[in-house]
Amino acid sequence: MSQIAGSMKAWRLHAFGLENLVLENVSIPEPKSNEILIKVGAVSLNFRDKAIADGFYEPERVPNPLIPVSDAVGTIVKAGSDVKKFTAGDRVLSHLYSHWLDGAPSSNEPDFCLGTPFQGGLAEYMILEAESAVLAPSTITDEEAATLPIAALTAWFSLVTYGGLKAGDTVVLQGTGGVSIFGLQIAHALGAKVIVTTSSDDKGKKALELGADAIINYVKTPNWADEVLRLTNGVGADQLLEVVGGEGLNDSIEATRVAGRISVIGFLAGQTTNLNLMRVIFKQTLIQGIAVGHLKAFEEMNEAFDKYNIKPVIDTVYSFEQAIEAYQHLSKGAFGKIVIKVS
Structure with a gap:
């Protein structure tokens, strides 16, 4: 297949700050022998993307200029000479940690991440x-598929690959962003009991409609960990997805059972915490850092999504020209995922 000539439109970040994210015409890249070129159908935004643009997510790694966003779905229009896995016309998803295919991560996985x-x-x-x-x-649209690479895989890897989630377990999910909503859908599909914390009764109602068993409004109930204990007859949750970070990690320890598992995913409230080590020791809490997951788990998750007919929850779909508005929406919070339709 000959080279695809011409130019394409691309959003490029020239300095930190959304005012420096500019829509430009650039040359269409040519795939190397082990690469594929995809025509992008849609992308989804993650907190990581906003943190990169704002300059507080490993700023020393960010190239200038950068075409941002890691999560994309598209159709292969050209495959390199050594590619055997796919052919032109296949619809594929990106995978954030592009060299982490299976097993334990290598120390240099962040060197091969998409979107920086x-x-x-x-x-x-x-x-x-x-x-x-x-x-x-095959059962979902481009817009739905674009939401899977980080948010869905992070929830799956935490709960299932590492967590071994089983029917009857209790899971606590913080908020109603992309990772938490996928966690709710996955846990509910596998027969677990789900408790969701939220600041909004309206979002809590939507979470109940998706299968949550209980909602805790942490504005009305600041001691939400005590409420988790009440709902679990004093035992605590088997697993908790920690997306807030900061000082709240101590509350998460109180909300989980003895020898329970906390998957540390996000840092919305800060990248550092003052941890009460005595509670961690006496409760024998397992605190597991989660950086998405490997490719094998991604493939297993996609099979499960087909099996259980899990449909990603999308808050809003923006046009390609509305990328800045999509980033701004992400900053304000969303119920589920923010998607940008490219073609």
Whole structure:
């Protein structure tokens, strides 16, 4: 197949701050022998993308200029000469940790992440290494598929791959952002009991409609960990997805059972915490850092989404030209995912 000539539109970040994210015409990249070129259908935004643009997520790694956003779905328009895994026309998903295929992560996995330091998908075309791409589930749209690479896989990897979630377990989920809503859908599908914390009764009602068993409004009930204990007859949750970070990690320890598992995913309230080590020791809490997951788990998750007919929850779909508005919406919070339709 000959080179795809011409230019494409791409959003490029030239300095930190959304005012420096500019829509430009650039050359369509040419895939190397082990790469594929995809025509991007849609991308989804994660907290990581906003943190990169704002300059407080490993700023030393961010290239200038950067095509941002790691999570993309698209159709292969050209495959390199050594590519055997896919053919032109296949619909595939990006995978954030592009070299983490299975097993334990290597120390240098962050060197191969999409959307920093590798170029991302907020463009009409995108290059992926063929071995790191994943077939998109056939039962969902581009907009839905674009939400899977970070948010869904993070929830799946925490609860299932590492957590071994089983029917009857109790899971606590913080808020109603992308990771938490996927956690709710996955846990509910696997027969677990789900408690969701939220600052909004309206969002809590939506979470109940998705299968949550109980809602705790942490504005009305600041001692939400005590409420988790009440709801679990004093035992605490088996697993908790920690997306807030900061000092609240101490409350999460109180909300989980003895030898319970806390998956530390986010840092919305800060990247550091003063931890009460005596409570961790006496409760024998397992605190597991989570950085998304490997490709094998991604493929297993996609099969499960097809099996259980899990449909990603999208708050809003923005047009390609509305990328700035999409970032601004993400800053204000969303119920589920923010998606940008590219083509």
